[in-house]
Structure formats: structure tokens, C-alpha cells
Amino acid sequence: xxxxxxxxxxxxxxxxxxxxxxxxxxxxxxIFDNQMNKVKLFHKITTLSLSDIQKNSSNxxxxxxFQSPVYIKENGRGAVxxxxxxxxxxxxxxxxxxGININSQFLGEGDMNNIALFGYDQLxxxxxxxxxxxxxxxxxxxxxxxxxxxxxxxxxGSFNSExxxxxxxxxxxxxxxxxxxFSFKASGxxxxxxxxxxxxxxxxxxxxxxxxxxxxxNFAAAYKIASFHxxxxxxxxxxGNQHYPVFFESQTPTRYETQNFRSLVSWDWKKTKxxxxxRAAYTEENFQYFANLEQPRTSGASxxxxxxxxxxxxxxxxRWNVNVIxxxxxxxxxxxxxxxxxxxxxxxxxxxxxxxxxxxxxxSIEAGIKKDFVEGFSSPVLYSFSGKWQAxxxxxxxxNVSRNFRFPSFNxxxxxxxxxxxxxxxxxxxxDMDHEFRIGDFKLTLSPYYxxxxxxxxxxNTSMGYWMPFNTQKVESYGLESQLTYEKQINQHYIxxxxxxxxxxxxxxxxxxxxMYVPIHKVFGxxxxxxxxxxxxxxxxxxxxxxxxxxxxxxxxLQSYFLMNAGISGTILKKYTVGFKVNNILDEIYETMxxxxxxxxxxxxxxxxxx
Numbered sequence: 095x096x097x098x099x100x101x102x103x104x105x106x107x108x109x110x111x112x113x114x115x116x117x118x119x120x121x122x123x124x125i126f127d128n129q130m131n132k133v134k135l136f137h138k139i140t141t142l143s144l145s146d147i148q149k150n151s152s153n154x155x156x157x158x159x160f161q162s163p164v165y166i167k168e169n170g171r172g173a174v175x176x177x178x179x180x181x182x183x184x185x186x187x188x189x190x191x192x193g194i195n196i197n198s199q200f201l202g203e204g205d206m207n208n209i210a211l212f213g214y215d216q217l218x219x220x221x222x223x224x225x226x227x228x229x230x231x232x233x234x235x236x237x238x239x240x241x242x243x244x245x246x247x248x249x250x251g252s253f254n255s256e257x258x259x260x261x262x263x264x265x266x267x268x269x270x271x272x273x274x275x276f277s278f279k280a281s282g283x284x285x286x287x288x289x290x291x292x293x294x295x296x297x298x299x300x301x302x303x304x305x306x307x308x309x310x311x312n313f314a315a316a317y318k319i320a321s322f323h324x325x326x327x328x329x330x331x332x333x334g335n336q337h338y339p340v341f342f343e344s345q346t347p348t349r350y351e352t353q354n355f356r357s358l359v360s361w362d363w364k365k366t367k368x369x370x371x372x373r374a375a376y377t378e379e380n381f382q383y384f385a386n387l388e389q390p391r392t393s394g395a396s397x398x399x400x401x402x403x404x405x406x407x408x409x410x411x412x413r414w415n416v417n418v419i420x421x422x423x424x425x426x427x428x429x430x431x432x433x434x435x436x437x438x439x440x441x442x443x444x445x446x447x448x449x450x451x452x453x454x455x456x457x458s459i460e461a462g463i464k465k466d467f468v469e470g471f472s473s474p475v476l477y478s479f480s481g482k483w484q485a486x487x488x489x490x491x492x493x494n495v496s497r498n499f500r501f502p503s504f505n506x507x508x509x510x511x512x513x514x515x516x517x518x519x520x521x522x523x524x525x526d527m528d529h530e531f532r533i534g535d536f537k538l539t540l541s542p543y544y545x546x547x548x549x550x551x552x553x554x555n556t557s558m559g560y561w562m563p564f565n566t567q568k569v570e571s572y573g574l575e576s577q578l579t580y581e582k583q584i585n586q587h588y589i590x591x592x593x594x595x596x597x598x599x600x601x602x603x604x605x606x607x608x609x610m611y612v613p614i615h616k617v618f619g620x621x622x623x624x625x626x627x628x629x630x631x632x633x634x635x636x637x638x639x640x641x642x643x644x645x646x647x648x649x650x651x652l653q654s655y656f657l658m659n660a661g662i663s664g665t666i667l668k669k670y671t672v673g674f675k676v677n678n679i680l681d682e683i684y685e686t687m688x689x690x691x692x693x694x695x696x697x698x699x700x701x702x703x704x705x
Contacts, residue, residue: 126192136480140219172306175206181571181600182234202503210310225498258698261288293691303347308334375401393431417448434510492528571600593619655684673700
């Protein structure tokens, strides 16, 4: 194939960063996803720190449910969970690990409850398209799991342990060491929960067979060869086990196991006029499904991805820079059991170019174009345009326009019975505009948006008696995301407030009805107060009526609900922290997926040691 011969070209293409008009050395803090700092110049990004994540330490689903505009659909606590950005689906959401897209090659999405919650230095949420930089699936938005490397910090470490309702235990240990030239970081986490909660008010529901447990390890190291050369490495392994809930004791209990491994090596070369980052990555996903808990597995699959990516950035002058990104991937998959998938593979070559005009004053512009060469498909030319105007000290506006896509997954193409090798990639065009107002310590952001998706992939029942994917659906989604933040430090008093309202209309244009599991209204809010060694926080979230069928039948819809959590903690000698949390204080009965109620009021105790 010509795509294989083009591999040599990947080493010649490159990527871009910002120009500061002086000789540059590697920063004290090195972020593996170097593009993210540039994305933040033109897009509204929700950034969550470790302390934010600890407020909702059950799983990633809870974090994003209460602290982001994303809607989370969860088949019971700790079970299969998927996100929805701006009225799109989980397949149109990209999970990005340190700059590498890690969506499953089989499912085309990521299960949020099979992605580790701890082990990352930063969790970032970006709404809106990003296929020019982050590839297939970045249509509705992307979720970024980022790690960084520090230098000249010496030795440090921390240990977190949490005991919670339903026989839940979460533990996380992290240690790091760095000097002027070398940096090393390691962490490990383990979570386990019997997870047998009851909701008698909802059809006498008991979360039978709901047990889950997972273990995750992260390692990272970096060495400065010279002031302008650095070699870095990061690796992650994850082992998870989910028991799927059953409604009656007579039902056969099932379970799902998954093992993921990711490793990334990076060579950074930074000079005054240019910088270049060459990466080689390997990711692996394995899963097994057991139709009977006590019997051998009935199906499973193993996927391996080999990635080479080069980012080159050339600084024409202090304002203009050119970024070229080249990437080659080889995706391999092998199914077993009832999946019907044999040995399959595909090669993907992509070349993207971006031109940026960046000033410290009023106007900044970025324009990008990308072409993907996906084996077996005719892929569209993608583009993006972003512009920011600082109209006044108190007001700025960002405009973003992009074309994005998603190519079919291995399951879409090869699942037996039902795989459809005639599928075409989904494409979308979209635009959004961020209006940002600053008055004192308050910041208000209003973000209207519009998305139109063509050739949307959807699995449908056929006359042959099985389901099959087709390019059938055209979807139009529009709405408003708004967010108000306030942050203030007065002597030893610190307060932080963050709230958001999201309005979403997402319609299947063939029937002019709201899509399933897309709430029209969502409101979330968080408030933190800290005085000396005491910290108090509260969270609230309202979710509006959510249809579970394509006919907008209100009798089958999930009813609106309001949830509230709160917690308090105290720190002694700056090293020891003890905390207490109450989730669902109001004892609300609610579902995010039909027939799977989530827990009523529950509690947890947290211990933390820094050393």
C-alpha cells in the first residue's frame, strides 16, 4: 500500500508551539500533551486538579457528572458508563491520554468506569470538535488525561485512602523524585466495591452482582540530555473487573474483564527558531466477557496500536508560527468466541498543518487543515479555524469553526453477525462562539454552538433477526453552555465558586425528535471554602427530563432530579488530612439509564498523608 511507503514522510513532518522571542530551554514543568497549552488559547477548557477529583472519588463518571457540562449515562454505579457532549454520543467523544487518542478500536468509544480515576496530574474537558489535532471521534468533545514531569523538586509522596458505603475501598499511592537533569514519578491505585445497594422506591431495585474492582499503575521518567534536548517516557497499565447487575436472583450473573497497557516515549528538541517533538507509542486493549460468572469466557478481543507521531513548530517571528503534525498508526485486532472477529488490521497516515498568529494584545488566529489516509476508506479533508479578539479589558470573544470525522470501529466492520464493511466515516461541521465577561473576581462565559452530523453510524435491527450498523442518521445539535466562576483569597479565607447551565437541542432530522439520553437542561454547581486548616465544599446538580426512546414519549422518559453532595476535611501539621463526605444528601431517587437507579444517600471517610 502507498500508505506504508509514506511512513518515511512522517519523520519529516512536524508540529508547533508558541514563540517567545528568546532562546528557549525545557520548562521546569513538562506536560506530555504539548498541544493542550495551545488549544487553551482558543477554546474554553474545564481543568480539574487532584483535589477536585477527590470530591467525587467513586469513579470518573461522578467527577464529570458534577463538575462539567457532560451528561453521563451509567448502567448502575460502577458499571458501563458513557459521556454525551453537546447532544452527541460516546462514539463522538475522544479520550486522549497524554496527547494520544485511546478510544477502543473495537467499540469506537471509552467506558468511563474502565478508565482509572487516579494517577493523572490533570483532568481536562474540552467541548467542541478537535479532529485536526486529536483524530477520529473528537466530534462532540474530548476528555484529556494528562501527566506532567517536574525538575528540581527533590523527593515527595502522598498516600490517599477512602472507606465508603457499599463495601467500597479506594487507595492511591504516589511518589516522585527530581533534580536538575532527571525526574521520576510512580503511582498506583486500587479500588474495590461490593456495590450491593438498594433503592426500594424504584421497583424494589437491588444492585445484585454489582461488584467491581480495578488496579492501575503509572510510571514516568525524563532526562535532560542538554538544555535543549530531553528524553521522556511514560507508561500506564490498568486491570479492571465489572460484574454486571441482574434484576432477579434467578438471572445468570455475568462479568466483564479488561486489561489496558499504554507506553509513550518522547524526544523533545527545543531551540529559538523551532522545536520538534518525536513520539513513539504503543497501546494495547484486551477484554473478556463471561455470560456466566462461574464459566469460561464466551467472547473477547485483543487490540494493539503502534503509533509514531512527529510535531514540528517553526517560529517565523514573535507573532507567526507554523505547526506541522505527522502521524502513522497501525491498528491490529483479534477477536475470540462469539464476536466472530478474526485477525484484522488497518494503517492510518495523517498530515496536519496549522498556522497561528498570536499576540499579547487584541487578536489571535489559528487556521488548520488535515488529511487522513485510512486504509479501506475515503476520508474527508478536515479543517479548523479559531479566532480570539480581546475587545475590552472586561470582554473577549472566541470563534471556532471545524470539520471533524469518525471512521468505523472494528466491531462496526467485522462483528459477526452484523458487521458492515460498506460503512462510510461520519463527518460533522460545527461552530461555537465563547463570550467571556470579567467583572472583578467574577468570570462569565456564554458559549452558543451548532453541530450537524452526516452519515452518522447507528446499529439497527434487520429482517435477518440481528442488528447491523448503517450510515443512516443526520443529526442537528444546537444549544448554549454557560459558566460563572468566582475565586477570592482574603487573608486566610479562600472561596471558590463555579456553576454552569447547559441547554441542548439534538434532533434526528428524519423524524425531528430529540435524541435519546440527551437532556435538554442541565445545571451544576460547586463551592469551596477554606479557612486555615479546614476545608468545606458543596456540590449540586439538576438534570432535566431525558427521553429514553426516539418518539419523545414522556411516560418512558427519565424524570428530572436534583442531587447535592457535601464534604469537610481538616489538615494537621500540613501532612495529615482527614475528611468526611455525604453523597446524595437529599436521598433523591434517580436514573441516568432506564431501569438502573443510582444510590441513595451514602457516605465516605478519607485519609491523606503527604511525605
